[in-house]
Amino acid sequence: MKSSGRPTVLVVDDEPDMTSLCEAWLSDDADVRVANSGRDALETVDEDVDVVLLDRRMPDLLGSEVLERIRDHGYDCRVAMLTAVSPDTDIVDMGFDTYLTKPIDADELRETVQRLEALDDYDDSVGDLYSLVEKRVHLERTHAADELEDDDAYQTLLDRIDTLEERIDRNVETLDDNAFRAAFSEL
Numbered sequence: 001m002k003s004s005g006r007p008t009v010l011v012v013d014d015e016p017d018m019t020s021l022c023e024a025w026l027s028d029d030a031d032v033r034v035a036n037s038g039r040d041a042l043e044t045v046d047e048d049v050d051v052v053l054l055d056r057r058m059p060d061l062l063g064s065e066v067l068e069r070i071r072d073h074g075y076d077c078r079v080a081m082l083t084a085v086s087p088d089t090d091i092v093d094m095g096f097d098t099y100l101t102k103p104i105d106a107d108e109l110r111e112t113v114q115r116l117e118a119l120d121d122y123d124d125s126v127g128d129l130y131s132l133v134e135k136r137v138h139l140e141r142t143h144a145a146d147e148l149e150d151d152d153a154y155q156t157l158l159d160r161i162d163t164l165e166e167r168i169d170r171n172v173e174t175l176d177d178n179a180f181r182a183a184f185s186e187l
Contacts (some may be wrong), residue, residue, distance in 0.1 A: 002151035005071050007050040007117050012041040012066065013082070014058040018102075022053060022082075025106040030113060038066040045070055049077045051116050053109075054096070064094055071095050078116035082109075118171045125171065129164040132157060 009030045011022040019034040026032050038061025044050065052070065056063035067079055070078035079096040087099050097116055100108070110131070116131045136157055139148060 001105050007113065008033065009050050009051045009053065009113055010035060010041065010045055010049045010065070010077075011053045011082075012036075012038070012058075013055040014060075015055075018055070022109060024111050026113060029110065038062070041066050042069055043076055045073075045077070047075060049075065050120065051113050052079045053082045053100075053113075054079055056085045065071055067095055070150075078120055080112055080116060125164050125168045129161065129168065132161050132164065136161065 004063070009026055010033045011019045011026075012035045013019045013022070014036055014086060015081045016036055019036060023032045023034055030051075033044050035044045038058050040129075041052070042061075043149065048132065052067075054063045054066060058066075063081060063083065067069070067081075070077070070079065080098045080100055080121045082100045084102040086101060091099060097119065099111060106114075136154075139154060143151075
């Protein structure tokens, strides 16, 4: 998420009415970009995009092809397939984060973007927490407890760990069961 605190969402659908509707629903809380074809999506996506809402069936490139190219280019964004196509077992190997079947309403779309953002923040927070805890462990192995107790840098480290743990707890509360399972699907 950018420093503005607003995620950048790319809505990709070959139906301009659908992209306009999604843009209207999300524009209060996100910076929204639209693309009305797979090729336009690939020209529009960049490292600033946090979430992609991707139609599965488009005439020029299928959503699965667009998704594969997004991943091949190394863009680190969350992807929700937003489509009228009911899922089949072919979705197992697709690299998306969630699957939404149309029709969808404004609340469901906003909640999905929020969950995907929370999932992304959760991933970052867990990595940061791991790094900080590793530092704490190494300091505690090599220094006496009373020495660390009076050290400002060590106390700041402990405060940072507490803050991250609280953020992770809040993010876990934001994730529903399906999003939580998706967070750990590759473990």
